[in-house]
Amino acid sequence: MTEGADIEREDSLTRVEAFSDGVLAIIITIMVLELKTPVSEGLAALWPLWPIFVAYVLSYAYVAIYWVNHHRLLSHARVVTSGLLWANMLLLFTLSLIPFSTAYLGEHHFSREATLLYLLTMLAPALAYVLLQGRIAATGAQTSASRRYHKASHRKGLAAAFVYAFGLPLTYVSPWLGVGCAALVAVFWMLPWSGLDRLFLDRHPPA
Amino acid sequence: MTEGADIEREDSLTRVEAFSDGVLAIIITIMVLELKTPVSEGLAALWPLWPIFVAYVLSYAYVAIYWVNHHRLLSHARVVTSGLLWANMLLLFTLSLIPFSTAYLGEHHFSREATLLYLLTMLAPALAYVLLQGRIAATGAQTSASRRYHKASHRKGLAAAFVYAFGLPLTYVSPWLGVGCAALVAVFWMLPWSGLDRLFLDRHPPA
Amino acid sequence: MTEGADIEREDSLTRVEAFSDGVLAIIITIMVLELKTPVSEGLAALWPLWPIFVAYVLSYAYVAIYWVNHHRLLSHARVVTSGLLWANMLLLFTLSLIPFSTAYLGEHHFSREATLLYLLTMLAPALAYVLLQGRIAATGAQTSASRRYHKASHRKGLAAAFVYAFGLPLTYVSPWLGVGCAALVAVFWMLPWSGLDRLFLDRHPPA
């Protein structure tokens, strides 16, 4: 069976997005369940929750960025192929591990091991995303705007993966350097209106 | 990159709404998990659950109001800009803290500290909402109906934030005064058909 | 503000349905979390879970019926009014209490108290549904098919509420009679293709 054979109605893309939205909405929300209410009185009893809260903020930003990127990426798709479906399922699987590594990071107070595991669960979806983008670049819209988008977004994705990979050895110097790498990528993706984006575009984009 | 550059297809608004719906549906529903079934027999064993139940009712109403307002606000948007996306993510983040402060409020029986924390987690989404409304007012529909909507809704939002802020010192007099302020805002938003709305409209709206 | 003033675009109905779908999907699914895996070996250790499983089956059927009815009811709506929004939020609130009363029913092995509480949480959404149907009958489609639908569905809803109310005193005779009433209503709603429906239609429907 060639991939062309299982091309489906364009509106089935809507259902892929809806399912992904559901999974991402649940992933982003169940992380807050880790914030367990202290039994003892007084606001001071809330203080020991700070590592869990910081880990939640970081992972919320991370999943939110994936949602935004996923939403942009799928707007360039045109057909639902088996390759797209399974690459998307793989991406959602890797993202579903984030609540676990986030809880581990928070409960173990940003220890070296927890930071390493966290960076690894950041690398996994980054690689799955590259796979999904490859499928969509191959079978999606072939306009010059789409090609430009894929080029810039692919370079940005590789840069992010590089920063995560770079953070892994840095964690042995200090876990906070590893966490800093993860935070750096988050800030860098959340500012798409910043000048940074221009670094990943060709010098002379068509007018 | 100017904001005009990342304008997307109008139907991508649908996906922003779908994701927000998912997150809000989960937030509103996981709060009920705090109602843990008592082990001992008899309906009398249910009685100690009342503070958790009251806190749930209050927060359910609160999140439901946000859903209704969010739904109205997004019907005035026209394009999905980065500003809209991230303001929306910030709003959902602040709302995701409500199950935590609700559990804290219920388990600590509306203590002063719990009420203060609760009012703060009510203030945070109110401020994020103002930010989101600002983005949509700037890039959304520019009809006179939309402008009138934004004006009235902005005033109503500021009034709500003012009542929450006013509730913070009142909590030192009695936690119930603070809870009363939160309940007052809820009632006041849930009655959009009441005469109250007219207070926030101009005297002479165009026919 | 008259209700006509807050009439919105017809497609905003889609978002009301999407949010309701999200809440119902979560309600129906979190009930399964009560089925906690036994620590001891052997399938015999699963046996004590039967009351929780039976309670889950009953409540799953119940929420599924609400989803089907809600889906039919909203197909007769035409505009999103404040009345519709808040009646819908009230219905979702009453349904959100079902996981609690289901867990209580299962953990307390269908005791009298648990059955009473369960029947009460069945009555509450039945009443909220009548309210929602009233709003939609007033502002929705006014075709003869819609009017016939509302008439038959309203009678059927009252019959169901009557069976629940009748189950309350029967629970004092035996909790299983109360549970039987709840099961009876479920079977009776799940067989819309049965002859029973004809009981609630006028004798001489227009051709």
Place this chain on the structure above:
Amino acid sequence: MTEGADIEREDSLTRVEAFSDGVLAIIITIMVLELKTPVSEGLAALWPLWPIFVAYVLSYAYVAIYWVNHHRLLSHARVVTSGLLWANMLLLFTLSLIPFSTAYLGEHHFSREATLLYLLTMLAPALAYVLLQGRIAATGAQTSASRRYHKASHRKGLAAAFVYAFGLPLTYVSPWLGVGCAALVAVFWMLPWSGLDRLFLDRHPPA
């Protein structure tokens, strides 16, 4: 009431899909909650989690396959009948038991009993799926492409059910043979572009 009488607008299919998406997204995501973070330090403490992780991977693949198949199947439906609605609800119910049997499989380290229960919760949705497909084949699109799809998909479904049923006695030889059967079906469904699909098609499909 004949089934033709409750035929609804085609777009109500969208809501059936949306609700199913919600339920499947929650089922797939709550399984990850079983991965509980170890309290003790060091990555070695993560090692005992492997059976839970392997069970999660298997069940994630399984539910993802159901989503993909369900998505394809519903694209052949044309009307929402009572039969379709209730067969779909039954399918979602059987799938909702998977988080339970997955947790049991992982926590009991792929014991014989846990594997038997797991295979049974794989068989149940397979049978419910056959029922749903029967309803859609009867009332959905009647094009030659749809008929070819239903034929191939039905044969593939029966083959899968046969492999599960075959795995039940094999579990008595070794639980891993039972788990292997479940994994075999997963691999076999996830490769729709493989030559395997041709086995289930007629030799001479119309051009």
